Amino acid sequence: MAEDKTYQEPDIPKAFLKPYNADEHETRIYKLWQESGFFNPDNLPDRHKKPFTIVMPPPNANGNLHVGHALAITLEDIMIRFKRMQGFKTLWVPGADHAGFETQIVYEKKLEKEGRSRFKMDPQDLYKEILAFTLENKGTMEAQVRALGASCDWSREKFTLDPDVVAETHRTFKKMYDDGLVYRGSRIVNWCSKHATSLSDVETESKEKIDPFYYFKYGPFTIGTARPETKFGDKYVVMHPEDTRYAEYKQGQQIELEWINGPITATVIKDEAIDMEFGTGVMTITPWHDAVDFGIAERHKLDREQIIDMRGKLLPIAGEFAGMKITEARPKIVEKLKAKGLLVKVDEKYVHNVPVCYKCETAIEPQILPQWFVKMQPLAEKAIKAVEAGEVVFQPDNYRKIFLYWMNNTLDWNISRQIVWGIPIPAKICDSCSFAEPDLENTLTTCPKCKNMLRADTDTFDTWFSSGQWPLLSLSYSKGADWKSFYPTDVMETGSDLIFKWIPRMVIFGLYLVGKVPFHTVYLHGLVNDASGKKMSKSKGNVINPTDLIVKYGTDALRIGLIVGNTPGTDLSLSENKIKGYKNFGNKLWNITRFVLTSCQGMEKMTLDVPNKDILTDEDKKLISELHALVADATHDIEEYRFYLAAEKIYHYVWHTFADVIIEASKAKIAGADISAKQSCQYTLFYILITCVKLLHPFMPFVTETIWEHLPIADKQLLMIEKWPVLEEGSMK
């Protein structure tokens, strides 16, 4: 800044002779900030002592940022800039996410377009291709984060596949195995037959479907089902133990009956999972392909048999239907049962919700598979305790209830994924017996139980297994003591949709690995929808690329436009008009500066202090005390995470009090003959200007820093490290 001479000249800098043009300044200003080194807390001046840390939720490195990212980056940057100006030793750790499953899907779509398929590729080659694709997109994503003005410490940037991240994730896996918190088991999992991988319970969505609901004669019973194609192997008939209609049938009783492919022996089971109100109150079970049935089979130690293969086709047990896709087989099976006189009736319009893959909407086919699971209950208990003790608070507060609700209803977490793009699971598996064990050093070759050859697990971890440890991993907690200054972090700011997927896992891993919660405050922002409140999606064509808005209106306008009127946890309808309005605001501030500089021409260099009372008129003293009331109010709002209110109040003051009232009234004084009134007015205008510019800096960093460059102030620094306006002792109230 020293080489910039314009501010030393008494004339109005030339820059102010034309409207503010964001495009001219933003790249240069960002460079100035970055070269100053102040993004890195280690380089901040001495007054910055107490750490304030945010770990950036690493954006997916598989494409462009969307406006939701722009909102997140803005919120985080507001907190960081505010705290930095207040004198905190601020650290904001940027990152990039390889985003396992999600990126692989993006890449598979690309392959599909090229007429290729991952199922015909060598996994190693596929991995290499996706890596190259990701690294290329990582650069695009980072450039967009910079364009948003993010004052994060790039020297500490982490990628979720960095070698130390992978190594540490492996160690956690081993540690959890040794502690009995990770186990390998053949359990029912959510299987997506399109992507050919299992999914966790948070990676499925439910979709309403209308299907026929069939009633079949099953020996002396009538059973109801929407899925006749799974019924080939059904040999258990289940009813509620208290159902008086079926009191004559006893647990374990065997019944001979005629079924799809001939006579079978069915066994009566009594279980409380049965809803007496539903259907006939009797059902047969298919443990291999239904979670509830699996639970019943577990409780009663029943046989299970696979009916449907991993690509969604019927197995030989289906007899003449073997090899058919289930949708194709269903009507034919019903036809056969009808021919045998076993079809009782059909409800044509049965409305139910079926789980689907959250990415491709393919119906989830539950399957029993040997996978690695995390035992959630003991971990969830700790997380519940920590949240109940107030160690983590939520903004807005109602997410606390949602967090606790989920933690109280948690299922064991399947962490195995049958995809290549991710962190490999460092384990050895015996295909001959049930042996499986983590093997970080890659030393196990033969099974200690049955002496057969072991094979390396080809699965990768669920992305959330590593990203759940992100607050620790991103601070390189395995290396050196640096992380201890910044952990636990202060705020985790992320989308409200991650309240299940991510937040609980981070709390759990933080408590498990180092005994401390990973953050004290969780700030959750809502979705950014289009102007009519509809969710942005590629298929609707209403996706807004933040870069387009930046090009049109400038980053500052986008930032404050995303903040005003946007309460935490609530979805936002984004209209371009609003952004445009804030572009005008940037220019208003620009012109205010021009007016104040013109009015102050010929004065000595100014200081940052409150003007001396002795030279101020009573009227101006009152103006300054009103300004101080705004400072106190806005500061309080920011501290309470009410950024939408702070931004609006400052905006309103600047435009409708400072510009419309104070400046209008000042014109007569500046032109008037009363020298002391003029001087008082000049000091007052200047002081109000610098205070407003400071207050706006977290929200609109570029225009405020640009203005700051041109202000005739002695001993000034970059605005980003100037002191936040403070009402010191003795200053006018």
Place this chain on the structure above:
RNA sequence: GCACCCUUAGCUCAGUUGGUAGAGCAUCUCAUUUACACUGAGAGGGUCGCAGGUUCGAGCCCUGCAGGGUGCACCA
């Protein structure tokens, strides 16, 4: 079915501990060689979803109801 949220101006939404109903956009009128290419002054517009309750006082607290949204679980 359960949980959570929402319902305030034409639209999008604020409204902090209960103390006279707010902003932006839109509309209308007027001004404007202006610090302002992106401006100003002013106006209209609300039974705060409905019904009760607590209170000196309720948009805010309590109960019930209705409508909308989101999430979770499903019920074979």
